[in-house]
Amino acid sequence: MREITYRQALNEALAEELERDPNVFLMGEEVAEYHGAYKVSQGLLERFGPKRIIDTPISENGFAGLGVGAAMVGLRPIVEFMTFSFSFVAFDQVVNNAPNMFTMSGGQFNIPITFRGPNGPAHQLGATHSHATEPLYANAPGLKICTPATPRDAKGLLKTAVRDNNPVLVLEAELLYSSKGMVELPDEELLIPLGQAEVKREGSDVSIICYAQTVQLALAAAAQLEEENISSEIVDLRSIKPLDEKAIFDSVAKTHRVVIVEQDRPFCGVGAEVCYRIQKNIFDALDAPIIRVSQEDVPMPYNERLEKAVLPNAGKLIAAVKKVCYA
Amino acid sequence: MQPAEQRDEVEMLALMLLIRRFEERASQQYQAQKIGGFCHLYIGQEAVVAGAVAATRDDDYIITAYRDHAHALARGTNADACMAELFGKETGCSRGLGGSMHFFNRSRHMYGGHAIVGAHVPLAAGMAFAIKYRGEDRVTLCFFGDGAINQGSFHEALNLMALYKLPIVLICENNLFAMGTSVKRSTSLKQIVDRAEGYDIPGEIVDGMNFREVRDKLAEIVSSIRKDPHPAFVEIRTYRYRGHSMSDPASYRTKAELEKYRLDDPITRLRAQLTREGKLTHEQFDKIDKQAKETVLASVKFAEKSPEPPLEKLYDYTYADGAKP
Numbered sequence: 001m002r003e004i005t006y007r008q009a010l011n012e013a014l015a016e017e018l019e020r021d022p023n024v025f026l027m028g029e030e031v032a033e034y035h036g037a038y039k040v041s042q043g044l045l046e047r048f049g050p051k052r053i054i055d056t057p058i059s060e061n062g063f064a065g066l067g068v069g070a071a072m073v074g075l076r077p078i079v080e081f082m083t084f085s086f087s088f089v090a091f092d093q094v095v096n097n098a099p100n101m102f103t104m105s106g107g108q109f110n111i112p113i114t115f116r117g118p119n120g121p122a123h124q125l126g127a128t129h130s131h132a133t134e135p136l137y138a139n140a141p142g143l144k145i146c147t148p149a150t151p152r153d154a155k156g157l158l159k160t161a162v163r164d165n166n167p168v169l170v171l172e173a174e175l176l177y178s179s180k181g182m183v184e185l186p187d188e189e190l191l192i193p194l195g196q197a198e199v200k201r202e203g204s205d206v207s208i209i210c211y212a213q214t215v216q217l218a219l220a221a222a223a224q225l226e227e228e229n230i231s232s233e234i235v236d237l238r239s240i241k242p243l244d245e246k247a248i249f250d251s252v253a254k255t256h257r258v259v260i261v262e263q264d265r266p267f268c269g270v271g272a273e274v275c276y277r278i279q280k281n282i283f284d285a286l287d288a289p290i291i292r293v294s295q296e297d298v299p300m301p302y303n304e305r306l307e308k309a310v311l312p313n314a315g316k317l318i319a320a321v322k323k324v325c326y327a
Numbered sequence: 328m329q330p331a332e333q334r335d336e337v338e339m340l341a342l343m344l345l346i347r348r349f350e351e352r353a354s355q356q357y358q359a360q361k362i363g364g365f366c367h368l369y370i371g372q373e374a375v376v377a378g379a380v381a382a383t384r385d386d387d388y389i390i391t392a393y394r395d396h397a398h399a400l401a402r403g404t405n406a407d408a409c410m411a412e413l414f415g416k417e418t419g420c421s422r423g424l425g426g427s428m429h430f431f432n433r434s435r436h437m438y439g440g441h442a443i444v445g446a447h448v449p450l451a452a453g454m455a456f457a458i459k460y461r462g463e464d465r466v467t468l469c470f471f472g473d474g475a476i477n478q479g480s481f482h483e484a485l486n487l488m489a490l491y492k493l494p495i496v497l498i499c500e501n502n503l504f505a506m507g508t509s510v511k512r513s514t515s516l517k518q519i520v521d522r523a524e525g526y527d528i529p530g531e532i533v534d535g536m537n538f539r540e541v542r543d544k545l546a547e548i549v550s551s552i553r554k555d556p557h558p559a560f561v562e563i564r565t566y567r568y569r570g571h572s573m574s575d576p577a578s579y580r581t582k583a584e585l586e587k588y589r590l591d592d593p594i595t596r597l598r599a600q601l602t603r604e605g606k607l608t609h610e611q612f613d614k615i616d617k618q619a620k621e622t623v624l625a626s627v628k629f630a631e632k633s634p635e636p637p638l639e640k641l642y643d644y645t646y647a648d649g650a651k652p
Contacts, residue, residue, distance in 0.1 A: 063487065068457055075456075075457050104421060105439065107647075110647035142646065164648070250533075260552060
């Protein structure tokens with residue numbers, strides 16, 4: 001193990017998969033000569049050449065669809081969206097073509113494509129650039145969605161996504177790109193299965209269910225809560241779809257209290273689905289109503305103070321935990 | 328692979344007849360409520376797909392929009408599987424899960440059957456991209472209607488095809504109407520082929536009622552693409568005798584206009600050419616037509632007695648690995 005950044009972890013995952021399989025290629029805006037808007041593809045053009053590291057014009061619908069078509073005939077494209085907020089321009093390709101093809105063709109055409117890029121609010125990017133897209137895509141059957149929160153998960157999940165035979169969205173986070181963490185050495189194959197949550201911290205009083213950017217938030221809150229003698233278990237979903245119900249239920253059966261902290265909006269958000277499944281399956285295990293901490297239901301304001309007010313934060317999360325613990 | 332020039336014209340006429348008789352029978356079965364959803368018929372346009380198939384190899388890629396029954400048949404999908412798909416049966420070419428607008432045949436390189444107007448044009452770019460990526464000499468044939476050329480996906484894809492010099496023939500089946508809106512009410516161009524010029528893609532106009540013209544023009548284009556990959560555009564002028572779909576009486580056009588095109592019928596025209604040249608007798612034609620009718624009638628029987636897709640397989644075709652959400 002050694003410590004690397006989330007950005008380096010993604011870069012290693014891309015390089016290893018490009019090296020392993022000649023059918024893999026990376027395509028997107030500024031991925032080649034500019035080395036990626038967030039430098040995730042640094043050095044890949046020099047190593048793999050312009051045939052496999054491909055700059056595109058600003059045509060998300062066009063190049064996302066090109067990726068799906070290439071996947072129909074056996075290539076394994078990795079399509080980068082500069083941010084998933086821009087993926088809306090390609091929405092038809094991502095929700096209508098990629099995941100429907102396998103069904104519509106009666107199982108003749110699976111689409112082994114990876115769509116990746118930063119997702120979720122960053123810092124003062126305003127309404128158009130701050131979308132957390134996961135609930136929208138989670139509503140489309142046929143897609144798989146993962147949301148790595150650490151460098152290790154970023155590498156292991158991206159590599160698995162590239163090898164998966166279905167369309168997979170790897171939702172990264174701009175605010176995590178420079179974060180550091182321990183990751184296996186490059187000569188150790190690191191594959192993390194989709195649909196497998198991870199308990200990032202064990203605890204006994206409350207389950208805090210989180211993913212992506214809210215994992216660090218939950219860990220920080222847990223440290224603070226520990227000082228007040230509240231022991232939090234942090235369950236990082238890692239994948240939104242498939243959803244690891246077992247890991248969620250196991251934790252809830254242990255703590256009997258749940259707070260879900262998510263980076264998306266409240267209405268039909270990821271937490272709504274998680275919450276529904278908990279009450280439906282293990283209602284008797286609950287000692288308190290579940291509370292969700294999410295964004296406020298407004299388009300993201302530019303103003304820094306208002307943006308902070310919209311986002312989930314440690315204060316909101318701690319208050320929610322205390323409420324479910326009647327503390 | 329069978330080179331284009333060897334494809335027998337009488338066989339191509341038989342294909343056009345099969346398509347027409349299939350569509351006539353589909354229309355009848357739709358009215359009898361054996362077929363659900365939307366159903367778009369190809370009658371009148373047969374020379375386009377027949378000419379294209381005659382000009383290409385069996386391993387070239389074909390992709391089209393939702394008026395797709397003919398393209399599946401032209402690629403050798405048997406009429407049974409096509410009719411069964413319309414009936415929503417498990418024996419259909421998409422196991423009854425696709426329907427009229429989503430015919431697929433992987434083994435025959437027929438890549439759909441796509442029902443969002445223009446959305447398959449980027450897919451075609453990807454298929455052509457893969458050909459070039461692997462250094463093959465195949466060509467992708469991308470069919471679409473005149474309505475597709477005003478979609479953003481179409482424009483984005485054409486730019487990408489030209490930029491990356493992808494081996495693809497863009498085949499605009501201009502039947503003059505995007506659903507009920509005529510080209511002149513939808514498109515700010517003197518002629519559709521001019522769209523290609525904006526992307527530095529060579530374009531030509533072809534008479535879609537003339538099988539030989541379609542075949543010869545496409546053969547020439549395809550041969551130049553195989554030597555040096557690039558996109559090319561053809562505006563094939565054709566006409567659909569029926570409405571946009573089964574529910575459309577086509578009241579937006581005149582009887583006189585329809586009659587004018589009917590007199591120029593692509594099947595009648597190829598038949599006359601072959602007869603004049605002594606390559607086809609009336610008896611032979613009647614035999615071919617009878618065969619087409621019988622094949623299609625048998626396909627209805629096949630579809631009727633085929634089983635429905637089993638309910639317990641409902642989740643089997645969502646994820647390739649059977650993952651459960």
